[in-house]
Amino acid sequence: MNVFDTQRLSVKIIAEKDRSLFVELLSDPRIIPSAPHRKVKMDDVLTKFKLSLNASSIPIKGQDNIWGVFIKGHADMIGLAAILTNDEQDWELGYRFLVKYWGKGYGSELAAGIVRYTFEELGFSKITADVDIINVASAKILGKIMLPVKEFYNDEDRSVDRRYEISKEQWLSKVRPDVQ
DSSP: OEEEEOSSEEEEOOOGGGHHHHHHHHHOTTTSOOSSSOOOOHHHHHHHHHHHHTOOSSOOTTSOEEEEEEETTOOSEEEEEEEEEOTTSOEEEEEEEOGGGTTSSHHHHHHHHHHHIIIIISOOSEEEEEEETTOHHHHHHHHHHSEEEEEEEETTTTEEEEEEEEEHHHHHTTOSOOOO
């Protein structure tokens, strides 16, 4: 089932056939660095996969709402899109891609697509995103479409994160750089 589309990508409910790529996206140390982060537990990854099989296109507060990302017209999943709930109970976007799809503009396209979907289709009033400050590529993507609001120490991941956010009013008034 299709959740939403961008120019080149389709975001869809995950199917059983996507299991191995889902596991790779949540366990590959190039995508999820293990140090200084905790080691990924395969049971946790498989639990997230099972929950994602039954995901709705309408996110539920307090749950990890995770969907697959596909290049339009292709069957293989290339990434994940997520709408989560952060520590302040605000909606938070998330995304990741298989390494071979990095540097092709998919991250910017997907992040902007998630923001558009949350405001135009779901009626959210604000969306946030957190990024480890050493993840320069994601910080650059988020800085194109959102505004940084604070930095804080993330105890769970043992990292310094930067929180970005944008309100629906800011999005509609284009108080952010445009993303192609």
